[in-house]
Amino acid sequence: MEWDPNAYLSFERTRLQPAVDLINRIPNKNFNEIADLGCGPGNVAHLLSQKWINANVTGYDSSDEMLAKAKQTYSDINWIKQNAETFSPDQPADLIFSNACLQWLHNHETLFPNLIKQLSNSGVFAIQMPNNYRRPTHQYVKRAAKETRLFNKLEGLFYPIPVNNPDHYYDILSPLCRQVDIWETDYLQELEGENPVADWTAGSYLRPFLQTLNDEDKIRFEQHYRNLILEAYPKQSNGKTLLPFKRLFILAIH
Numbered sequence: 001m002e003w004d005p006n007a008y009l010s011f012e013r014t015r016l017q018p019a020v021d022l023i024n025r026i027p028n029k030n031f032n033e034i035a036d037l038g039c040g041p042g043n044v045a046h047l048l049s050q051k052w053i054n055a056n057v058t059g060y061d062s063s064d065e066m067l068a069k070a071k072q073t074y075s076d077i078n079w080i081k082q083n084a085e086t087f088s089p090d091q092p093a094d095l096i097f098s099n100a101c102l103q104w105l106h107n108h109e110t111l112f113p114n115l116i117k118q119l120s121n122s123g124v125f126a127i128q129m130p131n132n133y134r135r136p137t138h139q140y141v142k143r144a145a146k147e148t149r150l151f152n153k154l155e156g157l158f159y160p161i162p163v164n165n166p167d168h169y170y171d172i173l174s175p176l177c178r179q180v181d182i183w184e185t186d187y188l189q190e191l192e193g194e195n196p197v198a199d200w201t202a203g204s205y206l207r208p209f210l211q212t213l214n215d216e217d218k219i220r221f222e223q224h225y226r227n228l229i230l231e232a233y234p235k236q237s238n239g240k241t242l243l244p245f246k247r248l249f250i251l252a253i254h
């Protein structure tokens with residue numbers, strides 16, 4: 001899918017917070033090679049390079065649009081076009097970090113062991129995956145598709161929930177890692193705007209659906225989705241909107 005870095009960054013502070021929280025949990029030791037998988041517009045790789053100032057930080061992403069934005073904003077980091085599924089760096093990584101990317105990939109049972117193989121001895125695997133699939137943000141995409149009779153055009157884009165239960169990841173990682181910490185956080189995200197929750201998903205989960213439809217269908221579908229979302233996420237008395245958003249974190253040491 002094509003990303004729009006500016007739409008994605010319009011909620012920069014809120015989208016960045018889980019990455020900051022994860023960075024703060026990483027053991028404070030020296031890393032030589034740091035890989036940020038699915039680095040997007042590069043702001044998280046930049047935080048990593050500021051915390052580990054002697055490390056060689058490389059941001060990997062499959063999107064030309066995101067990499068162009070990253071290159072334009074941060075010149076002191078290496079940016080490489082790379083599918084996370086086939087990540088195999090020349091040097092083992094001391095830290096593989098990934099914020100809000102691996103949920104786009106649906107083969108965690110093979111992907112995660114392969115990523116652990118790319119770590120040096122005692123290397124750290126630190127990832128965060130959004131897990132809001134059971135909430136209106138995500139469920140109402142299907143509902144809007146059905147209610148606008150566009151489901152047959154969008155059907156191929158729906159997939160089973162890609163983020164599994166924490167114990168599933170524990171079973172994948174514990175035979176390969178000396179320490180595995182997994183936790184979930186439900187962020188109560190405060191957003192501003194007329195229909196900010198719909199704007200939020202338009203920058204991420206909703207994008208492939210909008211990109212598939214012709215202009216006429218797109219307007220009809222998006223408008224219906226926006227109406228459903230506005231009803232599901234009403235404004236608070238101060239005019240702001242709260243978006244509860246669940247995220248799964250994994251911190252494992254090889």
Ligand SMILES: C[S@@+](CC[C@H](N)C(=O)[O-])C[C@H]1O[C@@H](n2cnc3c(N)ncnc32)[C@H](O)[C@@H]1O
Pocket residue numbers: 003015019037038039040041042043044060061062063066082083084085098099100101104105204
């Ligand atoms: C939601 S953005 C997260 C960006 C960044 N990590 C952040 O926290 O701001 C997801 C990113 O994952 C990238 N991505 C999705 N699938 C990928 C894949 N198979 N390999 C590499 N990057 C991928 C997208 O291009 C996009 O930049």
